Amino acid sequence: MIQKYKQKFLIGFIALLVMSIYIFITTWQSSTYKEVHNMYPLEKSANKEASEEFLKAMEYRIYIKQLHPFFDYDSFIMSPLLEKLDYHFKKGKALLPKESVEDVVWWVLFYKEIHGLLVPPRNDNSLAYENLPYKEFKKVHDEVYEMIMRYSDGEVHFKIDEIKSFRFKAMAILVGFYYKEFSNRYSGNTGGEKQDNANRDIEALELLSNIKDSYSMIYTKYIGASKDREAMQRSFLADSIYINADLIAKYTFINNTQVLPSRICYSEGVQFILHNIDELISYVGNHYNHQAKIINTLLFDVEESNKYTVLQILKYRCPNLQPEINHIVSRVEKLNKSRK
Numbered sequence: 001m002i003q004k005y006k007q008k009f010l011i012g013f014i015a016l017l018v019m020s021i022y023i024f025i026t027t028w029q030s031s032t033y034k035e036v037h038n039m040y041p042l043e044k045s046a047n048k049e050a051s052e053e054f055l056k057a058m059e060y061r062i063y064i065k066q067l068h069p070f071f072d073y074d075s076f077i078m079s080p081l082l083e084k085l086d087y088h089f090k091k092g093k094a095l096l097p098k099e100s101v102e103d104v105v106w107w108v109l110f111y112k113e114i115h116g117l118l119v120p121p122r123n124d125n126s127l128a129y130e131n132l133p134y135k136e137f138k139k140v141h142d143e144v145y146e147m148i149m150r151y152s153d154g155e156v157h158f159k160i161d162e163i164k165s166f167r168f169k170a171m172a173i174l175v176g177f178y179y180k181e182f183s184n185r186y187s188g189n190t191g192g193e194k195q196d197n198a199n200r201d202i203e204a205l206e207l208l209s210n211i212k213d214s215y216s217m218i219y220t221k222y223i224g225a226s227k228d229r230e231a232m233q234r235s236f237l238a239d240s241i242y243i244n245a246d247l248i249a250k251y252t253f254i255n256n257t258q259v260l261p262s263r264i265c266y267s268e269g270v271q272f273i274l275h276n277i278d279e280l281i282s283y284v285g286n287h288y289n290h291q292a293k294i295i296n297t298l299l300f301d302v303e304e305s306n307k308y309t310v311l312q313i314l315k316y317r318c319p320n321l322q323p324e325i326n327h328i329v330s331r332v333e334k335l336n337k338s339r340k
Contacts, residue, residue: 032063040055040158044158051092054102057092058106068122069121082114092106099154101154105170108170112173116129134185137185151174152171152215164222164225167221167222167225168221171219176239179211183195183197186198196253200254208246212243212269215236231291234283237279244273247269248260248264248269249307249309251264258316259317260317264318265314270314270321277299280295301336302336308329
């Protein structure tokens with residue numbers, strides 16, 4: 001009799017547990033669906049079929065984000081969710097008209113942390129692109145390049161503020177990943193060897209120049225709609241100064257010389273550096289927040305960045321830049337002393 005009662009109790013408990021889990025999952029799905037559709041009203045899209053698939057993918061992205069505090073991206077729990085995310089993203093992309101770049105916006109929203117375009121929560125790099133062998137990395141790096149090239153001329157026919165305000169930031173994330181991870185396109189046993197190979201590749205000059213031009217186009221079009229406009233403007237200046245300086249550095253490596261032709265000394269890229277670097281030096285000197293630290297490491301820290309060397313080359317090889325370049329070099333040196 002007692003045994004029979006225990007069995008009934010166990011069956012009842014299991015049934016209650018299953019029902020509770022079912023109610024929890026159903027409620028979770030329902031609330032996520034409402035959250036996504038309230039944020040991205042489908043009636044605002046001119047490509048409803050495609051956008052509907054992207055919204056389904058966004059639901060899975062939210063599940064992944066909510067589970068990520070407990071499971072890494074490459075865990076067996078995440079795997080089926082990532083498969084569904086990928087499935088709906090690819091289906092949505094296939095339904096878009098040729099001129100649309102809506103897929104690029106969604107791709108950045110979905111994958112920026114998963115694949116390490118930004119520093120992921122908990123520093124979970126389990127699916128980060130930077131961990132790929134260089135041939136596989138080069139393939140995805142080229143795909144990011146194609147997205148950047150498409151993005152500057154493409155249209156997004158999902159007319160809501162949430163997407164419009166993200167359009168510049170999406171480009172900034174793609175460009176930041178592209179140039180910061182550029183050396184991973186090349187073979188080498190160390191980061192230094194990869195960087196040396198990158199510096200000597202003449203194709204790099206064309207790739208980075210194209211990236212710079214597309215980035216400037218998107219900045220002109222969409223910076224005004226950005227939510228965090230001032231921070232995004234600083235990111236654009238820092239990225240563009242880095243790329244312009246990197247092009248000069250690569251020129252000296254490829255030509256095995258530190259002598260610069262006058263066309264470089266008078267170039268638009270050098271003028272961009274001179275006209276904008278003071279603003280960033282002042283910002284880094286007066287702030288100790290996350291963005292200031294990133295900009296300092298990227299451009300000014302002599303132990304972390306080679307861009308100070310580029311400033312020195314300009315100082316000694318471009319007489320036309322005096323006295324501006326002396327002033328800038330002096331400020332960078334003072335900044336390094338003050339932040340030690």
